[in-house]
Structures are given as C-alpha cells and as structure tokens.
C-alpha cells in the first residue's frame with residue numbers, strides 16, 4: 436500500500452505546530468508528504484520556499500513551486516513518483532536480500548533490469564493507493580481554487596484508470612465551519628469521480644494558515660480511518676509482498 | 688499516468704563524441720541532436736558505417752519501460768523491419784546515463800509534411816496513421832501519446848510513429864499522454880488504454896492538422912466533446928470526414944478496424960468533391976522534374 440498526502444498551499448504557515456515536525460511524524464507512520472507551492476506570478480518568497488522544501492524532506496516526498504496552470508500535471512507527477520518511490524523501496528529490500536549491498540538499478544545488467552522494471556510497473560499499476568489532498572483555503576488562494584479543482588478532477592481520472600484500487604480524500608485548511616478546526620474534510624475516502632464536482636463552492640476563504648496542525652489532523656485520519664474493511668487492506672499489503680518476492684525468481 | 692513535463696537537463700553532446708556501451712561494448716559516435724522531449728534527448732549516431740537514432744533518458748525506469756515495450760514489439764516484426772538495436776549505459780563526468788539505439792526515421796512531422804507538400808496529402812497520411820495504430824492494437828498495445836510530433840511522415844506519405852513512452856498494454860492506465868490529445872482532458876472518457884483512446888487522439892490530431900482546433904486559445908470552459916465537434920463542422924477541410932470524427936470523438940467505433948474502414952470509405956467516397964478548389968502545387972514541380980529526367984536520359988543516350 437502507498438499512502439501519501441499532497442499539500443497544496445500558496446504561502447507560509449503562521450499558527451501552531453511547525454509543519455516540518457508534522458511531516459516528519461507522517462513519515463514515521465509510513466505516509467509520504469509531497470508539497471506544492473502555487474504562485475500566480477512572481478516568486479514564492481524565500482521563507483515559504485524553505486518551508487515547503489523542509490516539509491517535503493522531512494516527509495520523504497517532493498516539493499515543487501508551480502504556476503496555477505501547471506498544477507494538474509504536477510499533482511499527477513508527484514503522485515506517480517511517490518508510488519514509484521515506495522515500490523522501489525520494496526524492490527530494493529528484495530534486491531538486497533538477493534544480491535547483497537548493490538541496490539541500484541544501474542548496477543544490474545540491462546537484461547535483468549528489463550525484468551525488474553516489468554515488476555515495478557506491475558506493482559505501480561496494481562498497488563493499493565491512498566491519497567489525501569490537503570488544500571490551503573486561506574483568502575489568498577481564492578484566485579487559484581479553480582486550478583486546484585481541475586487538478587483534483589484530473590488526478591481522480593488518472594487514478595480511476597488504474598487496475599489497482601485507488602482512494603482519494605480531500606481536506607481544506609483552516610476549517611470553515613468551526614473556527615477551532617485546523618482542517619475540515621470535504622470528501623471521505625472515495626473512488627468516485629462524480630462526487631468531486633463542485634466540491635469547493637462551500638469553502639469560505641479565511642486568513643490563517645495552520646499548515647502544521649492541519650497536517651497532523653490528516654495523519655490521524657489516515658492512520659485511524661480506513662474506507663473499506665481492514666481485511667481488504669491487509670490483503671492488499673500481503674499481495675504487495677508476494678509480488679515483491681516474485682523478484683527473487685528473476686535475479687538469480 | 689503522467690502528463691508531459693519539460694526537462695531541465697541542458698548538456699548537449701557535441702559532434703564526434705564517442706560512446707562505448709558499458710555492457711555490450713559497442714561503439715557509437717554522435718553526429719547531431721535530432722530532438723528533445725520530456726523524457727530525454729535523441730541523437731543521430733554512427734555505428735558500423737550506418738546511422739541510427741540514440742535516445743538518452745533522464746529517468747532510468749521510464750527509459751527501461753520504453754525499452755521493454757520496443758523489444759516486445761520488435762519480436763513481432765519482420766527481420767528487415769526491426770526498430771530496436773541495442774540498449775546500454777555510459778558514464779560521463781561520474782554520472783551513469785542509460786540509452787537505447789533504434790532505427791533512424793527520416794522525414795518530417797505530420798504538420799510540417801502537410802505544410803510543405805500540401806493539404807491534399809491529409810487523407811492518405813490519416814489512413815497511414817490508422818494503419819500503424821491498427822498494427823499496434825493487434826499486438827495488444829495502445830499508443831497513448833499520439834500527437835503531431837510523434838508522427839513522422841516520409842516520402843509518399845509513409846507514416847512511422849515514434850516515441851514509445853506512452854505505449855501501454857490494453858486495459859491498464861495510459862502511461863503518458865499530452866493534455867490536448869487526451870480523452871480525459873476533454874471530459875469525454877476514461878484514461879484506460881483501449882483502442883478508442885488512440886482513435887480519440889487521432890481525431891484531435893486531425894482537428895489540429897486541418898486547423899480546426901488551435902492549441903493556443905484553449906480555456907477550460909471549452910472542454911467538451913460537443914465543442915470539438917462544432918470546431919470540426921466549421922472547417923472546410925474536415926467537412927468530408929465529419930461522420931468519422933463524430934464517432935471517433937464520441938468513442939462509438941467498436942474497433943480500430945472499423946474506424947479505418949470508415950475513414951477509407953469517406954476518403955474515396957467522392958474524389959471529385961471540391962475539385963475546383965483543390966490546388967495542385969505538386970503538379971508543376973513534378974512536371975518540371977519529369978522533363979528534366981527526360982532531357983537527361985536523352986542526353987546520356989547520346990553520349991553512350
């Protein structure tokens with residue numbers, strides 16, 4: 436199973452827990468944190484850039500600053516890279532078992548590489564994938580929210596086409612109904628594309644940016660709340676290990 | 688499931704640069720850069736007194752995945768039609784680069800070809816693209832990233848599809864696509880690899896080739912199949928192909944074979960339609976060159 440959070444924001448956090456700490460905590464729970472900084476024009480600012488880089492580093496993911504127009508492709512690229520990254524970890528462990536300390540693909544003969552990549556692609560297509568999009572809904576995000584909506588639709592569309600199961604959930608921060616909520620859920624684990632339509636119309640944009648506390652809330656949600664029954668999830672995980680073990684047949 | 692993304696690697700290997708493959712020990716010499724895309728650079732290289740195309744990848748897994756597909760396709764081709772030659776690594780400044788060697792395809796991309804040879808080649812080029820797609824589909828692959836830049840047209844409208852980065856086994860999610868050619872982007876279907884996915888991209892390609900759709904002025908409000916069809920209907924070059932385009936855009940062809948048959952039917956259906964408005968720019972040079980050939984032949988037969 437691959438679990439990831441994609442944070443979409445346009446600035447620095449300004450309340451509560453340091454988001455870098457929260458991201459490190461996610462990593463501990465086997466959740467990868469990717470961060471996208473969105474700008475309309477000009478640059479992102481030094482402090483903001485540092486923060487998203489640090490968050491991604493602590494969360495084992497990627498960070499990228501993009502213009503609203505490129506948002507869809509960036510969200511997709513990151514999702515895919517996260518999946519591949521996780522698979523490579525599984526594969527690498529498997530490789531280490533068999534050929535010792537050499538773990539990199541380029542150490543393998545092209546013919547062996549061919550088989551490893553076939554297996555990687557198989558896993559990439561079939562692994563259970565859980566993505567939470569955590570969207571900054573502070574006032575300055577207003578002009579970019581259409582691009583966010585497009586990006587979410589687009590991601591759903593790509594995930595739906597996978598052979599394996601994908602689940603997406605959506606949060607925005609800060610909460611709009613309850614002032615004390617750092618983040619609020621807009622969509623519970625879902626595989627449905629249709630539900631996503633006009634999701635954001637109800638968000639009223641507010642000032643504060645509690646990125647850290649929002650992240651924490653999402654981590655808690657991911658750890659404790661599973662959409663389908665636990666059994667299915669565990670079955671999926673077992674499956675991944677089985678597939679990983681397939682490698683040993685190839686690399687002898 | 689990636690969309691294209693511009694690379695930032697700017698190192699360009701210069702003419703005469705020699706590469707020896709780390710594993711297979713074959714020697715290649717760079718001639719020039721042929722082109723560059725999101726996944727790497729393609730060079731013209733010399734090997735064994737012949738020219739080939741060498742693709743140097745940016746991402747190892749993506750490149751290997753492309754190699755895997757090409758090798759699978761290669762196995763099903765006649766010996767003289769093979770496209771894959773070799774894959775290997777080389778080291779430069781302490782970094783390992785992976786590459787593969789393929790057949791060099793000489794020609795112009797579809798748009799350039801029509802610009803320099805005339806719009807009357809459109810129907811034949813279209814048919815040849817459909818032929819190529821049908822061959823691939825028979826092997827249970829979907830091309831995925833069909834676009835003008837990936838269609839190379841050679842003499843007499845012969846078509847070769849290049850860039851196997853998007854080629855996906857049927858039933859999986861499309862590996863790589865370009866937004867404007869993507870069925871999902873137009874909210875007209877899924878991103879699952881089926882024959883109709885390529886046929887949809889083909890229809891977009893037709894709209895762009897004929898000028899019915901321009902890439903520059905797209906906004907998200909316009910994203911719908913009916914918008915595309917409206918564009919097609921207002922374009923004189925598309926007119927004859929409307930029944931085809933309608934089915935292609937709506938995904939109602941049951942197979943690529945059916946799509947190809949429909950295209951052919953419309954193509955031959957009424958050869959004289961608009962005949963006064965069709966210009967024949969090729970006629971003049973063709974005539975001139977045949978006179979030239981005649982003169983030369985006569986001249987030489989006098990000498991010998």
Ligand SMILES: Nc1ncnc2c1ncn2[C@@H]1O[C@H](COP(=O)(O)OP(=O)(O)OP(=O)(O)O)[C@@H](O)[C@H]1O
Pocket residue numbers: 691721722723724725726727728729740742789790791792793836837849850851852
């Ligand atoms: N076999 C070939 N023969 C001649 N030219 C080629 C060949 N393969 C690629 N090229 C040239 O190199 C360019 C880039 O190649 P290619 O499309 O494979 O790269 P890419 O990174 O996959 O591109 P994209 O961004 O479209 O995915 C092509 O547009 C074409 O001009």
